[in-house]
Amino acid sequence: MAVSAILEDIEIILKKFKACIESENFIISQSENRQDNNDFLKKYNLDKNKQIEMLNCLTKEDFSKSEEHRNHEGRILYFFGKKYELTNIDGLREEVELYIKFYIAEKKRTKEDFTIIISFHPAKYSIKYYM
DSSP states (O other), X not given: OOHHHHHHHHHHHHHHHHHHHHTTOEEEOOSGGGHHHHHHHHHTTOOHHHXXXXXXXXXXXXXXXXXXXTTSTTOEEEEEEEEEEEEOTTSOXXXXXXXXXXXXXXXXXXXXXXXXXXXXEEOSSOOOOOO
């Protein structure tokens, strides 16, 4: 697929993603096997409003890759990275590069799009951006 077509697809995905974020049709996974997400949200005291603000800043330039979800056939995972200036709970300002992985599902009853953010934490490895 041509680069321009992929970037057009990412713009469409970001439009759906941001609609979910704005309408609060999203969740950041905080299960016990997603401790990195929990620790990050606590370390920087990120309430729902701050999460929405941060997630709304994603652009196609932040895109890294996409791949099929290995546990849910037909679902596509989207990988992004983004640098943010954040203040930790000790009051120190830091630049943090985040690793953000999500997929968009459909609510069964309402058929509305709903975003599941699987990863929302500092990157453990260098992120290779698509562009």
